[in-house]
Amino acid sequence: MPADSVSAVLYIVPTPIGNLGDITQRALEVLESVALICCEDTRHSGKLLSHFGISTKTMALHDHNERQRAASIIHRLDAGESVALISDAGTPLISDPGYHLVTQVREAGHQVVPLPGACAATTALCAAGLPSDRFAFEGFLPAKSKARQERLQSLAEEPRTLIFYESPRRVLDTLADLIVAMGAERPVVLARELTKSFETIHGAPAAELKAWLEEDENRTRGEMVMMVGPYRAPADALPSDALRTTELLCQELPLKKAAALAAQIHNVKKNALYKYGLEAGW
Template structure:
């Protein structure tokens, strides 16, 4: 396998080390240098796989300054790999400025496919996946967070956020304030790891569930929010729950009709919501 002078974007596992690809290992072994978000963190991965390639730190605070030195290496015919602490580089991680400068300098940027927490979580969420928007981390401050959520109130696509354990309850509180307690939310934590958890519920119920056990707010988190649906957002949680339960024994169309009779809501709205939720 050839690693000509190029910048290789190399995804690394988000938890399970077996998720690294054979191609990623080959590139990491053969490049001249690996630029790491945190050399100590990545060093554990490299040690596990017996990779002895030279490394250097490249993070938010030094990326602009170090980009030129990496371009100089490319000019000398060397190849460079970029890794983040976990997952695909540049997805809420450093690398944007480096990639921009390398492309502007005329050198190839070669992306490798691999792990990404956002898409891994989405495919198991049960939320619409044909269209989605990745929003990264919500702001740390309440007002800024509320402003972002307000701007997304009528977003017609599934919304994906990364969140930290120490802020997830505050973020859900603000989401409930802006989008209402009935908005469907799916939390995926510790994806690919031993304590992987994927929990979906109306926002109010999900927050209450998290508060029942401190362990549920630990680890890396992906928060996915159902898209705005004018009819579905107005449906009571009880009607949605009844429909979901009935779907265990009945076709969706029949379940929606029965739940509509029980709760006095429109069956078409329940049916549409059930289709989008994968019931």
């Protein structure tokens, strides 16, 4: 039994996103020791478990039955049986089922123990060459173009790097909508088939990336993470004296307050000064 398995708990166990060698020793120990493994797809996860010789009983837990099955899982925990939750790949709950289960388990007074491990979003970000000190994970965009454009437009001035999961069937349409919402020059990095044989990480301005994908249909195959560079307010859109005042005030005040005061002094928009200050690291 794992050293931390002192009472019945729900383990959140990441699984490989491609390369089976990325599973951790601790994850294998937990999956072998628990009474039940909840899987997004038992057939899919069965292959992984079989590969590592794990015969623990499994149960399907997905978007359509999660709320209903939470009660039976809590009953097992009440009886002293530990349970593990895995998804098809990567870390559970990150654009995968598990939120309702974890909420109900915690409300029932049981411990939830998260294990570190594979996650496509952070794996891609590490190699993207985009700002990684602050980022926003947005999961999957809407499937329909109108709703997708609206979502992208709402994020057009986001000062953090944006991370999306994208379908190979929609990636070209999504880039077309992104160009409309954020401009052809917005930097985008596409990571596909991470940790697998045909892993590719390619970055370019949005329009150039779309053209690059269109050159070879193989480039649009596989699981994808799309990362969008943060909005950069043009320096010439703000008076230099307003920027200088904001910078000086930041030596004594938080950026938000400094931007608000400088905006009053120079009659400019405080949000514009605030966003510029964030990008400048003031």
